[in-house]
Amino acid sequence: MRKAALSTAAVALVAAAAVPPSTGAATTHTVKLGEYFYRPARLVIRRGDRVRFVNVGHIAHTVADSTKSGAIRSRIIKPRPLAHGRSQTVRFTRRGTVYYVCTFHPSLMRGRIVVR
Secondary structure, eight states: OHHHHHHHHHHHHHHHHHSOOOOOOOOEEEEEEETTEEESSEEEEOTTOEEEEEEOSSSOBOOEEEOTTOOBOOSSSOOOOBOTTOEEEEEOOSOEEEEEEOSSSTTTOEEEEEEO
16 A cells, blocks of 8 residues: 555656746736826836736827837837727737837826836
Protein backbone atom coordinates (compact mmCIF):
# COMPACT_ATOMS: atom_id res chain seq x y z
CA MET A 1 0.00 0.00 0.00
CA ARG A 2 2.81 2.39 0.92
CA LYS A 3 4.72 1.59 -2.31
CA ALA A 4 1.62 2.35 -4.39
CA ALA A 5 1.16 5.72 -2.67
CA LEU A 6 4.82 6.64 -3.22
CA SER A 7 4.64 5.52 -6.84
CA THR A 8 1.52 7.63 -7.45
CA ALA A 9 3.16 10.66 -5.82
CA ALA A 10 6.29 10.20 -7.96
CA VAL A 11 4.23 10.06 -11.18
CA ALA A 12 2.33 13.22 -10.16
CA LEU A 13 5.62 15.02 -9.39
CA VAL A 14 7.13 14.10 -12.77
CA ALA A 15 3.94 15.18 -14.60
CA ALA A 16 3.90 18.52 -12.78
CA ALA A 17 7.54 19.16 -13.67
CA ALA A 18 6.76 18.63 -17.38
CA VAL A 19 4.25 21.50 -17.42
CA PRO A 20 5.93 24.80 -18.33
CA PRO A 21 5.54 27.62 -15.80
CA SER A 22 2.58 29.89 -16.39
CA THR A 23 3.39 33.21 -18.03
CA GLY A 24 0.12 34.66 -16.80
CA ALA A 25 -2.90 35.41 -18.88
CA ALA A 26 -3.39 38.80 -20.46
CA THR A 27 -5.54 41.16 -18.44
CA THR A 28 -8.19 43.57 -19.68
CA HIS A 29 -8.10 46.93 -17.89
CA THR A 30 -10.86 49.54 -18.07
CA VAL A 31 -10.47 53.27 -18.63
CA LYS A 32 -13.66 55.29 -18.27
CA LEU A 33 -14.09 58.45 -20.26
CA GLY A 34 -16.70 61.12 -19.88
CA GLU A 35 -17.15 64.84 -19.86
CA TYR A 36 -13.53 65.90 -20.18
CA PHE A 37 -11.81 63.09 -18.27
CA TYR A 38 -10.16 59.70 -18.57
CA ARG A 39 -10.12 57.59 -15.38
CA PRO A 40 -7.53 56.52 -14.63
CA ALA A 41 -5.57 59.08 -16.63
CA ARG A 42 -2.37 57.05 -16.10
CA LEU A 43 -2.36 53.27 -16.28
CA VAL A 44 0.49 50.76 -15.98
CA ILE A 45 -0.05 47.44 -17.76
CA ARG A 46 1.93 44.43 -19.00
CA ARG A 47 2.80 43.83 -22.63
CA GLY A 48 -0.04 41.83 -24.19
CA ASP A 49 -2.72 43.31 -21.92
CA ARG A 50 -5.82 44.98 -23.31
CA VAL A 51 -7.41 48.27 -22.35
CA ARG A 52 -11.14 48.77 -22.76
CA PHE A 53 -12.12 52.42 -23.12
CA VAL A 54 -15.77 52.94 -22.05
CA ASN A 55 -17.69 56.18 -22.50
CA VAL A 56 -19.68 56.84 -19.33
CA GLY A 57 -20.37 60.45 -20.32
CA HIS A 58 -23.33 61.94 -22.15
CA ILE A 59 -21.54 63.24 -25.26
CA ALA A 60 -19.34 61.43 -27.78
CA HIS A 61 -15.59 61.20 -27.19
CA THR A 62 -12.71 59.44 -28.92
CA VAL A 63 -9.40 57.89 -27.97
CA ALA A 64 -6.39 58.36 -30.27
CA ASP A 65 -2.73 57.80 -29.54
CA SER A 66 -0.68 60.97 -29.65
CA THR A 67 2.74 62.41 -29.01
CA LYS A 68 3.55 63.61 -25.51
CA SER A 69 2.67 67.16 -26.62
CA GLY A 70 -0.77 66.04 -27.83
CA ALA A 71 -0.29 65.79 -31.62
CA ILE A 72 -2.55 62.99 -32.85
CA ARG A 73 -0.79 60.00 -34.45
CA SER A 74 -3.46 57.23 -34.56
CA ARG A 75 -0.94 54.43 -35.09
CA ILE A 76 -1.97 52.26 -32.16
CA ILE A 77 -5.46 53.46 -31.24
CA LYS A 78 -7.76 54.25 -34.15
CA PRO A 79 -10.08 57.09 -33.13
CA ARG A 80 -13.76 56.51 -33.61
CA PRO A 81 -16.60 58.35 -31.89
CA LEU A 82 -17.84 56.54 -28.82
CA ALA A 83 -21.37 57.48 -27.78
CA HIS A 84 -22.60 56.95 -24.21
CA GLY A 85 -22.20 53.30 -23.20
CA ARG A 86 -20.01 52.39 -26.18
CA SER A 87 -16.51 50.98 -25.83
CA GLN A 88 -13.33 50.27 -27.74
CA THR A 89 -10.74 47.66 -26.75
CA VAL A 90 -7.07 47.88 -27.72
CA ARG A 91 -4.30 45.31 -27.16
CA PHE A 92 -0.84 46.71 -26.37
CA THR A 93 1.99 44.55 -27.72
CA ARG A 94 5.03 46.83 -27.37
CA ARG A 95 6.72 48.14 -24.27
CA GLY A 96 6.84 51.88 -23.73
CA THR A 97 4.55 54.80 -22.97
CA VAL A 98 1.52 55.48 -25.12
CA TYR A 99 -0.02 58.93 -24.80
CA TYR A 100 -3.61 59.43 -25.93
CA VAL A 101 -6.17 62.21 -26.34
CA CYS A 102 -9.78 62.77 -27.31
CA THR A 103 -9.75 64.15 -30.86
CA PHE A 104 -12.80 66.29 -30.02
CA HIS A 105 -11.27 67.72 -26.81
CA PRO A 106 -7.47 67.30 -27.09
CA SER A 107 -6.58 70.13 -24.70
CA LEU A 108 -8.94 68.80 -22.00
CA MET A 109 -8.72 65.03 -22.27
CA ARG A 110 -5.29 63.40 -22.11
CA GLY A 111 -4.01 60.15 -20.72
CA ARG A 112 -1.12 57.71 -20.90
CA ILE A 113 -0.52 54.02 -20.65
CA VAL A 114 2.83 52.62 -19.56
CA VAL A 115 3.39 49.16 -21.05
CA ARG A 116 5.98 47.01 -19.21
